Amino acid sequence: GESVGLHLPTLSVQEGDNSIINCAYSNSASDYFIWYKQESGKGPQFIIDIRSNMDKRQGQRVTVLLNKTVKHLSLQIAATQPGDSAVYFCAENNAGNMLTFGGGTRLMVKP
Amino acid sequence: NAGVMQNPRHLVRRRGQEARLRCSPMKGHSHVYWYRQLPEEGLKFMVYLQKENIIDESGMPKERFSAEFPKEGPSILRIQQVVRGDSAAYFCASSPPVRTDMQYFGPGTRLTVT
Numbered sequence: 001g002e003s004v005g006l007h008l009p010t011l012s013v014q015e016g017d018n019s020i021i022n023c024a025y026s027n028s029a030s031d032y033f034i035w036y037k038q039e040s041g042k043g044p045q046f047i048i049d050i051r052s053n054m055d056k057r058q059g060q061r062v063t064v065l066l067n068k069t070v071k072h073l074s075l076q077i078a079a080t081q082p083g084d085s086a087v088y089f090c091a092e093n094n095a096g097n098m099l100t101f102g103g104g105t106r107l108m109v110k111p
Numbered sequence: 112n113a114g115v116m117q118n119p120r121h122l123v124r125r126r127g128q129e130a131r132l133r134c135s136p137m138k139g140h141s142h143v144y145w146y147r148q149l150p151e152e153g154l155k156f157m158v159y160l161q162k163e164n165i166i167d168e169s170g171m172p173k174e175r176f177s178a179e180f181p182k183e184g185p186s187i188l189r190i191q192q193v194v195r196g197d198s199a200a201y202f203c204a205s206s207p208p209v210r211t212d213m214q215y216f217g218p219g220t221r222l223t224v225t
Contacts, residue, residue, distance in 0.1 A: 043216035101153030
């Protein structure tokens with residue numbers, strides 16, 4: 001029979017508002033985390049990364065927060081724009097070469 | 112500097128046929144990774160290769176799937192005797208030797224098995 005994937009959680013925001021996308025990671029030994037943006041029909045695009053010895057890192061319009069105590073990662077996008085509409089994945093790396101991806105969140109920006 | 116290139120972008124195969132997916136890493140990158148993505152899901156690691164070596168194939172199905180990265184030419188992911196469940200998007204990523212945790216992804220190959 002046909003396999004059906006899980007529906008992605010969706011975050012809908014108004015253009016110009018700030019967006020916060022959350023991710024729970026699984027491996028307490030992971031020491032490097034990455035946020036990727038994936039637009040429809042395209043490959044994941046690197047947004048921002050953070051190492052486990054940090055709890056916050058800022059880029060252009062994006063901030064990643066890391067809470068190792070509860071194994072939680074968040075991506076904040078300031079002044080969200082229609083071009084930010086995509087699916088966002090967090091990924092963790094635990095000193096190996098394999099990235100383990102989270103389930104993804106779909107961000108929809110309303111004009 | 113061209114990014115990671117994959118071809119074909121779309122591939123349709125009938126059950127029982129073979130699928131060959133190709134990946135050319137970014138210039139200067141000698142590490143290649145293959146991931147599979149089902150609709151509405153995250154990417155799942157399959158295999159990690161360096162030139163002429165398979166480093167980690169812990170995510171590869173035991174049968175029908177194989178991967179190579181020859182000294183010359185692109186990396187190839189080969190699926191023999193495809194089944195409907197192989198339908199997915201297959202992404203290749205590459206990384207430079209000194210930063211194997213920083214992986215850059217290609218546009219993917221969407222395989223449809225009919």
